[in-house]
Amino acid sequence: MKSSDENFSVTGQTFSDNEDESNIPLSEQQPKFPSQFHNMTNEFEIALWLAYHQRILNLAISIRNGMSTRVNEEECETSLISNLSHEAVLQSGSSLPEIDQHIKFQLQEECKALFLRTRNNTVALYEELVVRVCKITKTDPRLGTLVKDVGSWFNTYRYKFHVAIVKLANEFKTTHKRAVEPYDELDEFITEDVWRQLFQMHLRATDQQKLRKDSEIITNLGIFVRHVVKAILIAQRDKEDTQAVVKKCDENTIDLPIPTKLGIVKVLPVRDLLDY
Secondary structure, eight states: OOOTOOOOOEEEEETTTTOOOOTHHHHOOOHHHHHHHHOOOOOHHHHHHTTTTTHHOOOHHHHHHHHHHHHHHHHHHHHHHHHHHHHHHHHHTTTTTTOOHHHHHHHHHHHHTTTTSSOOOOHHHHHHHHHHHOOOOTTTTTTTHHHHHHHHHHHHHHHHHHHHHHHHHOOOOOOOOOTTOOOOOOOSSSSHHHHHTTHHHHHHSSSSSHHEEEEEEEEEEHHHHHHHHHHHHHHHHHOOOHHHHHHOOOOOTTTOOOOOOOOOOOGSSHHHHOOO
């Protein structure tokens, strides 16, 4: 029989009744090696002894199950803390101050002016406009909502413009029944007053004093409207989609330096942001 102060090895792990555990945290200390096992030299003998002592075996199983439950509870607690931390991050993003109403108004005005340059759109274009007007970053949690607002406004502008331009084309057909392609009569039919009325809301969003001094912008906006009406007339004749026509007529306006109070629309790299 081995003496009680000798080390006893089971599956490579050494146990000692005399090992100094004073410096080991209580939660990490191993229980004292039972005296009943001192004469045993391997795991099989220990297992056999437990098999003959059912009460102790059941107790050991219960203790083991309790240890597993504790581990699971700790994992759940860790998971809960992680989830709470994640929610806190989300809440911190949602707790950012709302964009000032005046800034939102400026954003909408810039959006109206942008429509004079292009009737097309991409998320990249909307994001760039929002970032510059609202002075936020592209990682700002508020960006998504603002981009949706701009998209909604832009779609409304395009819808109203399409309705108005089709109405104008129909009026031309009524007054010029004998007109045929290339519809040269459009030059006289669409005067500056006519196309200004068409763009009335958008022109009010510009810096009108600077706009009046820029003859190139004035000329090209007139050319654009005549071009669109002509394209609508051809699409109607050929029974094609007239809404798609509006998006195909950017070339006369896309590079125009439309002046605004903030001066943002004229410097936007619209062509690049639309992948033209």
